Amino acid sequence: MSNLIKLFTTVLLLVTAISFAQQRPEAKKIKISGKIFEKGTDFPLEYATVVFENANKQGALSGSVTDMNGEFSFEVNAGTYNVRFEYISFKTVEIKNRTFSEDTNFGTLFLEADIAQLEGVELIAERSTVEIKLDKRVYNVGKDMMVKGGTVSDVLDNVPSVTVDAEGNVALRGNENVKILIDGRPSGLAGLNIADALKLLPADAVEKVEVITNPSARYDAEGGGGIINIVLRKGKANGLNGSIILSAGDPETYGVSSSINKKSDTYNLFSNFGYNYRNNPGNSLTDAEYFNPDGTTSQFINERRTNNRLREGYNMNFGIDLNLTESLTWTNALTFRENRGHNPNNVFFYNFDALKNPTFVRNRLNDERSEDFSIEYASNFVKKFKKDDHVLTLDIAVSSNRDNENSVITDQVIGDPTTLFSETTLNNQKQQRNLIQSDYVLPIGKDSRFEAGYRGSFLESLTEFEIQPASPYSNTLEYNEYVNALYMQYGSKINKFSYFFGLRFEDSNIDVNSFTSNSFNNKKYNNLFPSATLNYEFSESSSMSLSYSKRINRPRGRFLNPFSSYSSNINIFQGNPDLDPSLTDAIDLGYLKRWDKLTFNTSAYINITNDSFQFIRKESGLFVNGVPVIVSTPINLANEYRAGFEFNLNYTPYKWWRLNGNFNFFRNETQGTFTYLNYLDEVVTQNFDNVALTWFARINSKVTLPYKIDWQANATYNAPQTNAQGRSLGVASMNMAFSKDVLKDKGTIALNVSDLFNSRKRIMETNIPNIVNSYSEMQWRERQIMLSFTYRFNRQKNERDRQPRRDDNGGDGDFMG
Template structure:
């Protein structure tokens, strides 16, 4: 069965590649479902054999199990197939005119069930009107890795040295788990992504032109991480064990059990790791452009973290048309981070005279617990695809930090912070198909967040009257309504939508009685077009309006305390950034070569950007970084992605992104700590940057897989700083063992230990700065790991047929 399906899929691909338009055609349509659950089977194969010419052609089903195939008129032998199911012979069909053969039921084949594996051999890409879906395959650089490693392998996405995720160079990207905010991301998303096992991820949706169904949050777009759920009847799963240097241990079981009425699925993970890092910063103090003195800060990070993630769900099939799914997510993390900061300041003309010599050690002990309860009800109102979905979600998160600080061996500060957050979500979505190629949809979503944070600083120096302690309450309620309509006319598809979001934000700084209330209602139109030039080429054009709401840590005026002279604090006066995005895409397949290209343009108003200023406190200069709304920004660029497999043993892929951005000059006038007025001038920015990625996967003798991944991010300039380019290389070697039931992977991340952020910042303006700083930051040093994965009731399988290039939103497929 497995060989036959693969052979037919290959024949179908070659046939479609060589096929020419015919003047006399007919179409055959229908739907494929599973016999027991009545669920639609996506990617089922319809095989058509012309009885006269013996020519084989066909197609595959969409997300709802529907198919519609146009072929030359004639008599055909028709079969329906799906991996793990018995082939169904539909007999001879006279296709001299359009014909709908109705619903086809396929039954599981017990003899082949143990040949199905959850993880595909290689990643594939599905193209939709508003997104690209990357099915995560057995990419060795993510085996035994984390969600951050997976995202860093996805075209258009970058994860920097600190773990910050960006899409096309823009860090304001919305990250969802299974289409919704998740406790797996937690209060500090980058840390949580490092603790979510890569093996738990089935696919990643990159949504650069989101339809109205998606939240408007995220000016760069949306990354939706889809977790794995069992699709095979019976008990099956996998177990991953990973060890590494620097110290790392990870255990990640994936267990699933499915019957005709229930589907129990789970993704678990425990990890322990030590993450050494470092940074060096040199501040040059200038007087009338002449170097006066220099301050050097050398920081080392000794981080130790333990975390446990558990996502457990139960899906119950009420009847043939309805199901209810409950899901519980639990995340517990514990970290002990020691930041050692050695600071020296000396006069330029007398380096032996130290103006400052300080050893500052912060020992941060952090505990975090996240709980989330989700309930989903889905019902099909008829056999034509009319569907109603209701989601309920409640989550609570708590983080506790205690950070004593010593200076030159003496206890200097006692810092602590307690943050509690509660989130509630209600969502309703309704889908109404209209005819065979159109769909109407509307829905509502309410997201309610209630957060409290108490930050206490006890400075033990009696000569210091500065106290950055504060406590805040933060409430953010967002009420959204949307509607959209999509249709497909021959080769042309479109999806038009409108979303409205009512935002109510209340921030109270309890220690200063400062308040910030922001209430606004905004409209977010979306337009997506698609045109199929032929079976292997298509064009997409999208427009969307989106926003970036400041998160609570950007609004909270508390200060970080790991350095006495370099701190970050929030800004309660921040306004949201609004962005209008345009995206033109082209995708083509030429034999063994796949190419995707995009042109994009974004216009952002009230852009949020970090600005650094200098404050003098007790005779010492303190460098304060805080977010501000600067002027509007224009950003435009182009992107290429490609895949090429010259032989079965060699697979190559590459991506390249170039973008240019322009921001007008901006003058920031602020009140310094001593009450005086100060000014920082931000220069006009008209700069460009780029990044590129290359992957190669080669099968060596003895079936050893060798993968190399090279990434380079070009230099970039903003209104106040210059960031240098960064180069990184990953290597991995993989071997299947125990009759393909297990795999061993040796992975070297950041082979040359070159993943460092290097930047220069100009304080007071580029033209006449008062201080210039140069810094290098390395979040994590080179990592070597060995991973062992064992699969039970699963075996290695060939790649499932790739999705067609249909156009559509999350539900609409055109």
């Protein structure tokens, strides 16, 4: 840790000294240049430090840091200096009392790894699994043993402030209205159902996850709860290098993935390949008591379900960065993903009369098979101008997604062959997405910046659902979404105070057409989305921010499709094609404090949403063997008020022990009523006024044991939460993993257990007066044990990214640091 502090202090002094030196033009300026490489590998060392300390004035520093090619170049006043060439975990090269009177090129210097510091430096170079910043959290996937061999859903379930429920739905600070991006943009690889897509993408393809709770105007306005950006891996080290990961687990799971890249001064070839086979057995139960219209009990039904979700698939990504000139880079990437699935869904309905006497048992087997294929081409131009951070970017992405499912459903009363009934279903979906965006960043003066940009997102999708024999649930749905957006924002810094104001305009044209029911809905609207961020730095280690943004959440996919699930014919999920978008005003007050061993970030937030989506359950008027069919569907309610606070912390009490934790408490209030006609043509009004208080917490611990064995464990608890028609119960779960480096640190063996106590479930209690009371448990995936082996060639274990990240919409990182 002391080495890291020393580096940061040195860089700070360099910046101060350079700024001061720029105010003294009368001194003779000379140019200092050269390269710094690693001895033995000839890899360039990015961010290596060159320090020029005036030999006649102690503490007067000049210098620079190396770029991604290991090169440095800067100006100093002619004079006598003590020179140091430094890099964390490498031996420092020093030159004492050397006089420099003219331009000097040091050529190529080679720094040698300091073996005596490796143990401590590994922890520094590796950094924390979670990096806390004032406006976002960055989760480094490569450091997390928990997700080896898993999926992106597993990755997100380990990210601070993020939860993934038993069905794969993602929430940020308890809010499911979250926008998920892949490499900073909406990706066609996610298809129509982002929750399902995340279960298919391998965790090994992900480099990091960025969580932005209150985005600025340069980000897409979609997602009332914030933005989650999934950044895929891309090699950056010179030469040919890469890694390969083999994994196997129980229940039967195995896979192989690789990341290979070849880089030179003029290009960078990168690729990712992956194959996986996964068996994700799950189960659920529902115990329901049904009532007569007068409120007396009519019958009981206990539903037991088992799933064997078998998935086999591959993913491939190829790309190239071309350095056309020193200031112009052109990147092209092509990505494929294909998966095949088999999910025998077996349901038993145990029926009882009003006195709990057994009457009959019905079995329903839904033998589902699926195939999906996605392809995406993306192109990116980056033009850098002479002034630092003066950048123009252009992005183009074209993607196509196809997802076909078919099921054979058999249904009969056990012991009575005459009741055998068979159905087949087809659910074919296809999607085309085109995206074009351009972003311009102009620094103004020393501490100001102007940004502007355009984004056009054009989505067309078609879903065909058919049941044979003919069924009222068959449907063909077309969804087209065309959104054009313009934004601009300006920010500046005055001493310790900085601000950023932005405005985004989005024009939306959306068609939701149900051809089967001849229902055609066109929604045209445009919105202004202002944003503002105020920040004050109390010191280098302490700062506070206040931010505001307006957000939108457009319904898509299963929310709109009048029919999307038929595994149970008495508990049906139906979308609502007439859903309107909801608008959210988000306010966030945050505070960040850093100590030597501890980083602490806390925030209080308020989200006010109009026309929020809520799920209601009602009788459909249909009956199966005398049992009423209950439909779950989303509707727009009047208002939702969400307020809460959270804190995140990283703590390193010792070099061998790191902790990070997240706690979130929130209050959610809904106000609204829903009125419908039941099958008896009676008006039924449901009051959805409700106040829910809940919280969740997660803690992650990583310990380096003797013999360099790493042990990682995390625990999560989701507290109970009430809603207008019932409540969800509290659920605790735990994961654990071990890893050991082998083959002179070129290989790593990891063993992880997901859901150690097999306790991760969604537990619900539902009460619809005079209709049904029910208790349900749903476990999407049972406990899983995974063993993986990683081998790296020409790549160090803790090799850093050697290229600045580009934010969504073209930003190069946080404004004002």
